[in-house]
Structure formats: structure tokens, C-alpha cells
Amino acid sequence: MSTWPTVFVWGGGRCGRSLAVALHAAGVPVAGLWNRTEAASRHAGPLPVPTFWGEAVPAAVGLAEVVWLTVPDDVIATEAARVLAPHHVALHAAGAVPASALRAAGPRSAAACHPLQSFPNAVATPDHVARSTFGLQGDAEAVAVARALVEAMGARWFEVSDPTAKALTHAACCLASNALVALVDRAVAVFAAAGVSRTEALRALWPLIAGTVDNLAHVDEPRDALTGPIQRGQPGVIEAHLRALRERAPDLLAPYVAAGREIQRLVPESDAQRAIGEALSRALAAQDAEPT
Numbered sequence: 001m002s003t004w005p006t007v008f009v010w011g012g013g014r015c016g017r018s019l020a021v022a023l024h025a026a027g028v029p030v031a032g033l034w035n036r037t038e039a040a041s042r043h044a045g046p047l048p049v050p051t052f053w054g055e056a057v058p059a060a061v062g063l064a065e066v067v068w069l070t071v072p073d074d075v076i077a078t079e080a081a082r083v084l085a086p087h088h089v090a091l092h093a094a095g096a097v098p099a100s101a102l103r104a105a106g107p108r109s110a111a112a113c114h115p116l117q118s119f120p121n122a123v124a125t126p127d128h129v130a131r132s133t134f135g136l137q138g139d140a141e142a143v144a145v146a147r148a149l150v151e152a153m154g155a156r157w158f159e160v161s162d163p164t165a166k167a168l169t170h171a172a173c174c175l176a177s178n179a180l181v182a183l184v185d186r187a188v189a190v191f192a193a194a195g196v197s198r199t200e201a202l203r204a205l206w207p208l209i210a211g212t213v214d215n216l217a218h219v220d221e222p223r224d225a226l227t228g229p230i231q232r233g234q235p236g237v238i239e240a241h242l243r244a245l246r247e248r249a250p251d252l253l254a255p256y257v258a259a260g261r262e263i264q265r266l267v268p269e270s271d272a273q274r275a276i277g278e279a280l281s282r283a284l285a286a287q288d289a290e291p292t
Contacts, residue, residue: 004028004152005145008064010083012041012051015093015115016070018124019153020049025126026152031060044123057083065089066145068113073097080105089145095170098163099138111138112166113146115155116173130154137166184209186255193249223266230263233272235279242283250287257284 007028009020012035020033025048032050035041041053052058061067061083069092071079076092080102084090090107092099095114102110117124117132133156136143143159150157160166184205191201215225229237238260245253257280267273 004148005065005089006031006063007066007068007149008061009033009049009068009070010061010079011035011070011093012044012053013070014119014121014124016068017044017047018119018129019068019070019093019115021047021123022126022129022153023149024048026154028149028152031064032058034058034061047123061085066091066149067107068093069102076101077104080107089142091142091146095135095173096167098166099142100163102138107142109139109142109145111136111142111146113150114166114170118177126153133157135160135166135169137161137163183255183259186252186259190245190249190252190256193245193252226263226266228263230260230273230276231267233267233270233276235272235275238276239279242279246283246287253283253287 004027007023008031009016009023012020012033016033016035020030024030030049032052033041033047034052036053038053041051050060052060062085065087066089067084069076069079069083069090071092073094073096076094076097080090080092081104084102084105084107086106086108088107090102090105090110091113092102093114094101094112095116097112099110099112112135114135115129115132116135117129119128130153134146134150136146136150136157136159138146147157147159158169160169184202187205188198188201191204192198196204212225212227215227216222219225229241241256242253245256260276260280264273264277
């Protein structure tokens with residue numbers, strides 16, 4: 001776009017604050033950032049954009065051409081009805097909510113523009129936003145505006161055509177991000193069974209996790225970033241893991257076996273892989289056979 005539209009960000013949480021700052025840094029005029037309370041609005045400290053709070057809708061919202069709602073999923077429709085006007089191009093940042101949640105409020109055009117990113121408690125830097133990809137879905141005009149804003153911030157985007165596809169991409173994000181946290185929690189618990197504190201365990205595991213994430217950034221298929229004893233075909237190592245888990249952390253045996261089977265999906269079949277699969281199955285069967 002030769003001239004950027006004026007944007008108002010409605011919702012001053014982690015995502016909204018970070019997007020407002022990134023838009024401002026990109027030269028996009030930001031009419032304001034709204035939060036529900038003064039305390040919440042001031043939580044992040046001074047920001048380079050006008051800030052508003054309270055129940056009244058600021059006049060600056062009416063002057064904006066684009067309103068980007070970054071409020072919780074369950075209030076998107078009600079907040080849209082409160083703030084949107086017929087001249088607005090309306091966007092929301094929710095991953096699981098389709099663009100249609102905005103249409104009842106009667107904006108000129110509506111789209112979902114969801115950042116596939118985890119934002120920190122503090123305001124994320126524009127570079128953090130620029131490393132993100134945004135998922136777009138909705139009306140053609142609003143999608144075009146969203147695409148231009150995303151590109152202005154230096155980020156990438158993809159578009160899906162319908163609400164079901166949008167829900168699928170959000171499910172994928174939850175697997176890649178939220179499930180990763182749950183899996184790391186299991187790994188920390190295994191460290192704790194070895195006598196290492198949970199805090200020390202997380203610090204010890206982080207470089208390994210970060211190295212794996214970095215490997216994923218440089219391949220086209222997840223399987224190409226895989227390392228470890230299953231990828232190398234080492235059933236003896238896996239059997240040692242299983243014996244230790246059964247002795248010291250029996251409640252973590254089933255998650256280990258489930259993860260092992262997922263890893264095996266990524267590895268070509270071989271005699272070593274069959275031996276690993278049999279060891280995983282035996283360990284789980286033996287645990288199931290034990291009296292409760």
C-alpha cells in the first residue's frame with residue numbers, strides 16, 4: 001500500500017500491545033490501543049501509541065479505518081458489536097474463531113488475522129513479531145488489508161479459505177506449541193526422578209530444546225531434524241530407558257512409550273526399529289499386568 005490505513009488495536013494484552021508497537025515501528029499510523037482498565041493499560045509501561053481504557057469507546061476508534069480486535073475469543077462478537085462501524089475494515093487475532101464472528105457488527109469487510117506466535121508478558125519487540133507467520137481468513141478486502149499490514153511488520157502470512165481449515169491450522173499450532181510445553185514438563189519430571197531439581201532440569205534441557213527448534217528452522221520436513229537413539233536404531237538404549245522408568249518413574253512410562261511410537265513414525269522400518277517397537281510394547285504390557 002502506498003498509504004497505510006489508520007489502525008486502532010482493541011485489546012491491550014500481550015498480543016495487542018506487541019502488534020500495536022510493531023505496527024507503529026513499521027510506520028503504520030496507530031490511532032490507539034484500548035484496554036479494559038487503567039491498571040491493565042499501564043501494566044506494560046510507556047508505549048509509543050495513544051492508550052485508552054474504560055467502558056466508553058474512544059472517538060479515535062471512529063477515526064480509524066481498521067480496527068484489529070485482540071480480545072479473548074469469547075468476547076470478540078460482543079466487543080465487535082460495541083466498537084465497529086460500517087466504514088471499518090475489521091480484523092481479529094484469534095486462532096480458533098472464524099472471520100464471521102465480526103460480520104454481525106456490520107463492518108465494511110472482516111477477516112481473521114491470527115499471529116502464530118507466543119508473546120511474552122512484556123511488550124514483544126518488532127523483531128519478535130517480524131519472525132511470526134499470520135493466518136488469514138475472511139473477506140477479500142479485509143484479507144488484502146491484513147496481508148499488507150503483516151508484510152509491513154516484516155512478517156509472513158498464509159491464507160485459508162474456510163472456518164474448518166482455520167480450526168485445523170489452530171489445532172496444529174496447539175500441537176506445536178502447547179503440546180511441546182506439556183512434553184517438556186514430562187521430561188522435567190523424568191529428570192526429577194533422577195534427583196535433579198525441576199528448575200535445574202529445565203535449565204539443563206533448554207539448550208537441547210533450543211537446538212532442536214533451530215534444526216527445525218533449517219529443514220523442509222520435521223523428520224529431517226530428528227536425532228537420538230530411535231532415529232539411530234538403538235534398541236539397547238531404549239530398553240535401558242524403559243527399565244529405569246519402570247523402577248524410578250513408573251507413571252512416566254506410558255508417556256515415554258507414546259512419544260517413542262510417535263518418533264518411530266518418522267523413521268524407516270528396519271530390524272532395529274521392530275526391536276524397539278517390541279520393547280516399547282513389552283514395557284507397557286508388563287506395567288498393565290502389574291496389580292494395582
